[in-house]
Amino acid sequence: AQSVTQLGSHVSVSEGALVLLRCNYSSSVPPYLFWYVQYPNQGLQLLLKYTTGATLVKGINGFEAEFKKSETSFHLTKPSAHMSDAAEYFCAVSDPFRAGTASKLTFGTGTRLQVTL
Amino acid sequence: NAGVMQNPRHLVRRRGQEARLRCSPMKGHSHVYWYRQLPEEGLKFMVYLQKENIIDESGMPKERFSAEFPKEGPSILRIQQVVRGDSAAYFCASSPGGINEKLFFGSGTQLSVL
Numbered sequence: 764a765q766s767v768t769q770l771g772s773h774v775s776v777s778e779g780a781l782v783l784l785r786c787n788y789s790s791s792v793p794p795y796l797f798w799y800v801q802y803p804n805q806g807l808q809l810l811l812k813y814t815t816g817a818t819l820v821k822g823i824n825g826f827e828a829e830f831k832k833s834e835t836s837f838h839l840t841k842p843s844a845h846m847s848d849a850a851e852y853f854c855a856v857s858d859p860f861r862a863g864t865a866s867k868l869t870f871g872t873g874t875r876l877q878v879t880l
Numbered sequence: 881n882a883g884v885m886q887n888p889r890h891l892v893r894r895r896g897q898e899a900r901l902r903c904s905p906m907k908g909h910s911h912v913y914w915y916r917q918l919p920e921e922g923l924k925f926m927v928y929l930q931k932e933n934i935i936d937e938s939g940m941p942k943e944r945f946s947a948e949f950p951k952e953g954p955s956i957l958r959i960q961q962v963v964r965g966d967s968a969a970y971f972c973a974s975s976p977g978g979i980n981e982k983l984f985f986g987s988g989t990q991l992s993v994l
């Protein structure tokens with residue numbers, strides 16, 4: 764079974780400050796890892812994903828995440844926060860080795876990012 | 881190319897009524913996933929369907945919930961005899977299939993049970 768833990772249900776940063784959202788996972792096989800963003804009253808949008816290869820993954824809107832196998836982590840970062848980054852962020856994992864489950868995601872409970880002036 | 885369309889956006893039902901949630905996948909997508917998001921929680925997988933087939937329903941409650949994805953028309957998530965605990969946001973996602981395919985999410989249906 765897979766699971767995802769997101770530390771901190773709420774994170775508040777000042778505009779221009781570093782954004783760091785934490786995600787740790789548990790998986791018995793090398794997983795695929797994802798970060799999604801959810802703006803109010805909208806569906807989830809994919810920010811970035813890790814499948815194989817380079818462990819530092821760059822996504823949209825200046826976000827990036829690094830897969831660290833030894834730490835079972837996939838933390839999301841952005842050097843400088845924008846007001847428009849305020850949203851809910853979800854980390855997710857999938858098992859690419861089971862037939863039909865590559866797109867079946869297990870989500871964390873989410874981190875709400877607040878950006879202040 | 882329209883995105884994943886879900887309707888209605890908001891659905892209010894009284895306890896004991898039936899709720900029908902619809903999801904039209906993106907054009908060319910034959911794989912549909914339903915997720916449920918309870919307040920203050922992440923999304924939980926419910927069911928994975930391909931055209932006319934249920935592939936994985938391991939996340940569906942054993943009673944009152946059913947899903948279909950007919951050859952023609954949208955995917956339907958049906959909840960019979962709703963209870964207050966069914967109140968949640970229900971999201972549909974679609975993909976064209978194949979390993980490593982990206983999921984595209986709809987805007988969800990917010991079900992409120994009075």
